[in-house]
Amino acid sequence: MDASKRWKAYDWQADVDLIASRKRGVKHREALAKATRAFRQAISRSEGRKAERNLGISIAAALCPEAQIEMTYEDGCNAVANALRDFEKQSLRPDRFPVRFGPLLYDAFPARLPEREIAVALVLADFATGFRKDEHRAGGIHFPRAPMLSPILPWKAIAEFATAFSDDAKVAIDPENVAMRVKNLCGKVGRILRYP
Known part of the structure; x- marks a missing residue:
């Protein structure tokens, strides 16, 4: 009963929204890397690499206004170029974090x-x-x-408990096919959580 109550109160929509956001992020990964590469190359062509230096100073001032950075001009420019190069690589890195939907943790995005x-x-x-x-x-x-x-599990009781706290009478799952659906799901899920 406690598990059913806690999952009923869980914010499932937040998981759905996060999954959708992460899927959109995967689609934009290559475009972000390409834009970063173009930006990195464009600022490196500025006269005396002045744009790289200005970018570095702007970022440092925004992050830590009181910082006094002891760095040569060339080291500062190289730091900005290396940071952008690293960001470009990170943008292309695949999303390997578990995908959570309520009590379920998938190793990859579920279909x-x-x-x-x-x-x-x-x-x-x-x-x-x-x-x-x-x-x-x-x-x-x-x-x-x-x-x-x-x-051997009490599928009828499981079906009743799974829908016991639902506000919608139409969500009641059929005890006749709940076993098959749960077993199919079990094979697709990497791990489960007991409570939120």
Whole structure:
């Protein structure tokens, strides 16, 4: 009950928005690297690399107005060029952070997100597996971790608990196919969280 209540109160939309934002970021990664390269090359062509020097001074003044930097003119210009070169490389680096959707942590962007109730049903099925008193008991108390599913679980009760705190009566998941949907989801998820 506690897990269901806590996931009901969770801000699922924030995860959806963050996933969408990260996907947009992936699309713009190459354009950002290309623009950074063009900018780096353009300012390096200024007379005496004066634009690089001015950029470095502007950034240093904005970040730490009281700083007194002891650096030669050429070292300052090289620092700006190296920072832009490094930023260009970082822009092209793939997003390898886990993707979170409620209690689910994916290793890569999922093709499509499951219904919230199915995500909660996976957590509840993992709970039930951890509390078994037979040879099918599995799991542990350390999270996040890979979900564990026993071959025999109380799917009707899991379906009822997963939708118990929903405001929408239409979201009730069918106990007949919840087992299949949770098992399919289990294979796609890297790790799960017990609570928000």
